Amino acid sequence: MENKLKRIYEFILAARELPEEEKAVLLKSLKSVDKEFQILSFKLDRTEKVKRTTAILLEETIEELEQKRTAVEKALSDLKATQKQLIHAEKMASLGELTAGIAHEIQNPLNFVNNFSEVSNELIEEMCEELDKGDTSEARAIAQDLRQNLEKINHHGKRADGIVKGMLQHSRSSSGEKEPTDLNVLADEYLRLAYHGLRAKNKNFNASIKTDFDDKIGKIEIIPQDMGRVLLNLIANAFHAVDEKSRQAPGEYEPRVTVSTEKTGKGITIRVSDNGNGIPEKYRDKIFQPFFTTKPTGQGTGLGLSLSYDIVKAHEGEIKVTSEAGKGTEFIINLPLS
Ligand SMILES: Nc1ncnc2c1ncn2[C@@H]1O[C@H](COP(=O)(O)OP(=O)(O)OP(=O)(O)O)[C@@H](O)[C@H]1O
Ligand SMILES: [Mg+2]
Numbered sequence: 001m002e003n004k005l006k007r008i009y010e011f012i013l014a015a016r017e018l019p020e021e022e023k024a025v026l027l028k029s030l031k032s033v034d035k036e037f038q039i040l041s042f043k044l045d046r047t048e049k050v051k052r053t054t055a056i057l058l059e060e061t062i063e064e065l066e067q068k069r070t071a072v073e074k075a076l077s078d079l080k081a082t083q084k085q086l087i088h089a090e091k092m093a094s095l096g097e098l099t100a101g102i103a104h105e106i107q108n109p110l111n112f113v114n115n116f117s118e119v120s121n122e123l124i125e126e127m128c129e130e131l132d133k134g135d136t137s138e139a140r141a142i143a144q145d146l147r148q149n150l151e152k153i154n155h156h157g158k159r160a161d162g163i164v165k166g167m168l169q170h171s172r173s174s175s176g177e178k179e180p181t182d183l184n185v186l187a188d189e190y191l192r193l194a195y196h197g198l199r200a201k202n203k204n205f206n207a208s209i210k211t212d213f214d215d216k217i218g219k220i221e222i223i224p225q226d227m228g229r230v231l232l233n234l235i236a237n238a239f240h241a242v243d244e245k246s247r248q249a250p251g252e253y254e255p256r257v258t259v260s261t262e263k264t265g266k267g268i269t270i271r272v273s274d275n276g277n278g279i280p281e282k283y284r285d286k287i288f289q290p291f292f293t294t295k296p297t298g299q300g301t302g303l304g305l306s307l308s309y310d311i312v313k314a315h316e317g318e319i320k321v322t323s324e325a326g327k328g329t330e331f332i333i334n335l336p337l338s
Helices: 003-014 020-133 136-171 183-201 224-248 304-314
Strands: 179-182 208-212 219-222 256-263 267-274 318-324 328-336
Touching: 003 020, 020 136, 020 183, 020 304, 179 183, 179 224, 183 208, 183 224, 183 256, 183 267, 219 224, 224 256, 224 267, 224 304, 224 328, 304 318
Parallel strands: 208 256
Antiparallel strands: 179 219, 256 267, 267 328, 318 328
16 A cells, blocks of 8 residues: 555554544545555556657657658759759750751752852853953853852851751750740751651651741740750651551551641740641640650650740740540640740
8 A cells, every 4th residue: 555545544543533434434445545546556657658668669760760861862862863864865865866957957058069169160260261362241241150159159158057056056055045036947947857857767757747837927035946946846756656657557648747837816826736646645644744755765755845845834835735546646835925
């Protein structure tokens, strides 16, 4: 029995003035109080123990969480580094794709430069002959032709220069400057680059290309190399889709890619459509996610559409897709007129 209760117990036991009956009742109550007291102290003791164990467990859990947090932080920074590498790889890959197209584009003005300079050389000989004969008016006429040739050489030289500059711009990360740009020229340029790029890789590839450019657009304020990347991505995806379909049904299928621009009341609409296999329903809300791709490893990083989405957003525009299984796909970009 607990000490203080024991003293009360003995006190009652010794109290002569209390009748025996009452004494018995009191002592019984005291015993039951003591029992309850013992139970309570046992419970308290147990609670104490539970508390101590919980505290230890909690400490362990906190430590574990701390370790996990460090691991997650490391994973995140690793992931960010990988992502950076992948974005760089994507840029390099699309640059590689472009190079073939660019080589083809440069070939054309170079041919002009070579031909005109050869012809001019012959003209100089003729001019000398006329001068020897003393026919200055004929010599003058030839000089006039020569001037025209030199102008043409200069024109095509500048064209090649522009193409090389464009290529350099593509390889550099965007300077982020908006400038007045002829969207139709940009779209046409990237359409040809994408086409020849693919042709260089795959000689059998063929598709009919349809363009429908609205010449009311004029020049609009965009970051040309960024918008160019968007167009290149969309067009390359479209070519890929029709190429895939024509492999499945050679002969009876006419692959077709259409690029159009339109000035509307609200802004500019660009459409890139194809008559490929379409995007399966289950993928439609995933295609704009970074790294989502259905292409075999090594062929696509799955960054094309996600980058395009970011670029269009940065231009305060929107990009949408409609697609019908087996029939084709259309990407629609709406840009506001600022
Ligand atoms: N025109 C299209 N027709 C059918 N499927 C498409 C079309 N455009 C995109 N997709 C689907 O969306 C996916 C993601 O496209 P995205 O351009 O982001 O990446 P990718 O083309 O696979 O790779 P990357 O562009 O990085 O080379 C594609 O893998 C494809 O499954
Ligand atoms: Mg793509």
